[in-house]
Amino acid sequence: MSLFDLTGRVVVVTGGNGGIGLGMAQGMAAAGASVSIWGRNAEKNAAALKTLANGTCEARQCDVSDPASIERAFNETLAKYGRVDGCFANAGIGGGGRSSFIDRPQSEWREMLATNLDGAVLTLQHAARHMRDRAGKGDAFGRLVATSSLASISGTARNEHYAATKGALNSIIRALAVELARYGVTAHCVLPGWIESEMTGGLFSNEKFVANVMPRIPMRRFGKPEDFAAVAVYIMSKGSSYHTAEMFLIDGAYSIF
Ligand code: NDP
Numbered sequence: 001m002s003l004f005d006l007t008g009r010v011v012v013v014t015g016g017n018g019g020i021g022l023g024m025a026q027g028m029a030a031a032g033a034s035v036s037i038w039g040r041n042a043e044k045n046a047a048a049l050k051t052l053a054n055g056t057c058e059a060r061q062c063d064v065s066d067p068a069s070i071e072r073a074f075n076e077t078l079a080k081y082g083r084v085d086g087c088f089a090n091a092g093i094g095g096g097g098r099s100s101f102i103d104r105p106q107s108e109w110r111e112m113l114a115t116n117l118d119g120a121v122l123t124l125q126h127a128a129r130h131m132r133d134r135a136g137k138g139d140a141f142g143r144l145v146a147t148s149s150l151a152s153i154s155g156t157a158r159n160e161h162y163a164a165t166k167g168a169l170n171s172i173i174r175a176l177a178v179e180l181a182r183y184g185v186t187a188h189c190v191l192p193g194w195i196e197s198e199m200t201g202g203l204f205s206n207e208k209f210v211a212n213v214m215p216r217i218p219m220r221r222f223g224k225p226e227d228f229a230a231v232a233v234y235i236m237s238k239g240s241s242y243h244t245a246e247m248f249l250i251d252g253a254y255s256i257f
Contacts, residue, residue: 006028006236008032009028009033009034009086010077011033011035011086012035012086014038014119014123015039016035016038017038017044017048017059020190021037022037022048023227024232026051027232028232030054031233032054033085033236034054034056035058036080037057037058038059042061045059045061060076061073064089064119064122078130084131085141085236087123087144087145093111093112109161121172127142131180131183132183140183141185142180144187145188145232146173146188148170148189149163150192152169152189153191154255155167173245177244188245188247190231194251195224216254217254220252
């Protein structure tokens with residue numbers, strides 16, 4: 001059997017209907033996993049589902065800034081498949097037009113935390129409870145993953161609320177890796193560099209931005225969603241069971257140049 005055969009595994013990917021999340025979902029579906037992609041936009045969900053390689057995947061409408069929506073989506077996914085082996089808390093919003101910390105309205109701070117932090121934490125919590133219960137029944141296996149950002153390390157001027165959510169995810173994932181190890185659960189963060197997606201579309205069409213940033217990326221290209229397929233498959237594989245609390249930098253060496 002292939003080291004990376006995910007047949008029989010069930011994986012939730014929030015924000016799986018586009019960008020990085022879809023790249024991960026496509027990789028895992030091609031490796032045989034049943035992937036449940038969650039997003040708010042039904043049309044994006046339907047279009048994304050068509051690109052997944054096997055017929056056991058599904059798309060589900062969920063707004064991760066709403067705790068009731070997460071609970072419903074998780075319970076329905078569980079009812080359909082009977083298990084969830086992996087949970088990729090990837091859904092996120094960027095900072096939009098950057099504005100000063102000094103002037104940041106509470107509403108922006110709250111919206112950012114509700115989606116990028118509360119949404120990820122609640123999703124991971126549902127999955128962790130289920131993984132603990134399953135371990136108690138002799139089926140110990142789980143993978144918890146958060147999509148963080150290089151902003152979690154560097155901070156981001158005029159986008160500090162975004163960076164704060166990602167820094168918090170790094171800390172939480174490390175805590176989960178220790179607390180949940182006894183249940184056969186590993187926990188990781190993926191830290192993307194500059195990646196082509198809906199979130200970065202506006203930025204990457206700005207010539208000045210590209211002229212300044214590209215020379216600082218040793219790989220001399222922006223990342224693409226498909227650059228996240230293989231790392232997701234690796235994380236979900238049985239072979240990575242002793243590898244936990246990793247901060248996977250997927251950035252073309254941007255952060256060390
Ligand atoms: P996209 O905008 O392409 O994807 C964001 C995804 O999140 C979409 O699927 C969107 O679906 C979903 N989403 C947003 N808000 C919610 C919500 N409230 N509930 C459910 N789903 C939601 O961007 P990326 O693929 O680039 O971003 C994915 C992750 O990667 C994010 O967490 C982002 O912070 C992180 N990241 C991205 C970087 C980059 O350069 N692109 C760099 C570093 C980190 P829908 O609109 O249908 O809800």
